[in-house]
Amino acid sequence: MPLPAEQMRFLASVHPYDSLPDAALLSLANVCTLKRAAAGDTLFAVGDEVRHLYIIVAGEIEITDETDVQLSILGPRNSFGERALLRHDPASRIATVTADAMMILVPAPVLFDLIDGHAQVAKFFDRRRPARPDDKNSATMPVRQIMTRKPVTCTPQTPIREAAALMDQHRISSVCIGETGRFCGIVTLRDMTGRVIVGGADPSAPVSSIMTKDPLMLGPKALVMDVLHLMVERGIGHVPIVEGTKLLGIVTQTDLTRAQEMSSADLVRRVANATDAAGMARVTAQIPQLLVQLIETGNRHEVVTRLITDIADTATRRLLALAEAKFGPPPAPYLWLACGSQGRQEQAGVSDQDNCLILSDDVTDAQMPYFADLAKFVSDGLHTCGYFYCPGDMMATNPRWCQPRHVWRSYFEGWIAKPSPEAQMLASVMFDLRSIGGDETLWGRLQKDTLKVASKNSIFTAHMIANSLKHQPPLGLLRGLATVRSGEHRNRLDLKHKGVVPVVDLGRIYALQGQLRPTNTHARLEAAIKARVLSPSGGADLIEAYDLIATTRLEDQARQIKAGQKPDNHLDPSALSDFERSHLRDAFVVVKTMQSAAGSGKAALG
Incomplete structure (x- = not known):
């Protein structure tokens, strides 16, 4: 029998069902059922087949994993069960009633029909689906964008x-x-x-x-x-x-x-053909528009950031070529490397520059001024293009970061042997180094040797893990989201330092433990699973959590750009629906759980 009138009105007030036409909502109400459960009841356990989406009308439901670690506590207007339904897999979580509850049950086939037939429903339940090839074209863009x-x-x-x-x-x-x-x-x-x-x-x-x-x-x-x-x-x-x-x-x-033509490939081509930094800047000024386009056409976050980073890489290589044309051929082999978000290929709408130079051990003191001039030329050019100077002076213009390879080797050996707070910070940054332009042989062997030595030093690894735990997900004490308490971003979520960075730090730790050479966070997590540094289930959960956090961050930056604002990393949680807030919190809980496992010294394989 259909839902009682009171429950139907409740369903009509919950997003995304509030977006359904009256006829579709009535049809939904006619196939849903009402379920009551007492405190202590288990609604499903790991391995059970989940046949319904549960929408909480009243009461409280605890979601735990197979090791009985609490992942979330859900109250009215939240839903659960969609994880197993959308994956077409048995349940990987346990749902237990902690306060007498009443729930609306949506049959699985009905949920799938809603996803296929209604865009607003699909947006919430199918948002992490990779875009279809025919979605990724400018024809689906709103006309206001062009x-x-x-x-x-x-x-x-x-x-x-x-x-x-x-x-x-x-x-x-x-x-x-x-x-x-x-x-x-x-x-x-x-x-x-x-x-x-x-x-x-x-x-x-x-x-x-x-x-x-x-x-x-x-x-x-x-x-x-x-x-x-x-x-x-x-x-x-x-x-x-x-x-x-x-x-x-x-x-x-x-x-x-x-x-x-508004594609990363077009911007790369125009940057590569630019004759000066000012010409490049006219191209890189279109990156915000590209970000919006890439997000609105359904590209995954790691694809978006990779394509945007490619433009920075091209600008750097073009500036290196212009520098050599101005100052003459380099007197000794060199390699320009990027660290930070560019090194990880994770640049988005906000980015400074983090870079360094590794020089051949054959370089002489008399030749060093050449590389100082080259570094300044390239760094100034990048600043002109919108990649502003690093506030921490982590740039090749700093003599400390423009040194022969043997000096770089001594840096890494010193950081590993004596992991002071500064050493931990510097090592964290430098483990994200990626070659951009020059002689790549100057880094390949050094990177391999450094990872090998670092992974075998348990004291250094322990300090790196402790350092990574300084960035905690924004979880409040009362099952809410912890926002910034003061300043210009008061009452907002820091999706960079509290959201993305904790996962970046975990990815770096797994790469260190497994001597894995990728610098990109997504690639590191996948490599860690393959190398058995990270369990398949734990890794899948962490990747899914990272995808949701990173995607939310990019979508908010795209929204800011469309509103004519300068994009930043701070999100007003009130802009999210109950559904989105609940799932974002679940993602933070997963990250917190993985941090706890790393901090306790437990093997990631469990």
């Missing part, structure tokens, strides 16, 4: 000759006609040719006499594919974007071409 805002306009009374002069002055193929905030029509080069040059219209006549009145238009919610289809079907090259009678922008064939 339209030319504030197009050139003139009044209906403007002489045709002046309208033509405007088009020539701005090097555009159309002028929009408007008056007192009202869009009236459009004049294109085709109109000028057909109606003036061929048709003989008087150039001094008002432009309204040759304009196309009420042209084909689209609203701001249209997609790029709508514009494309309209242009192809009607044989036009200009589509005004209008809301009511107000002109918001215009999309031309040039805009479409630019959107199709």
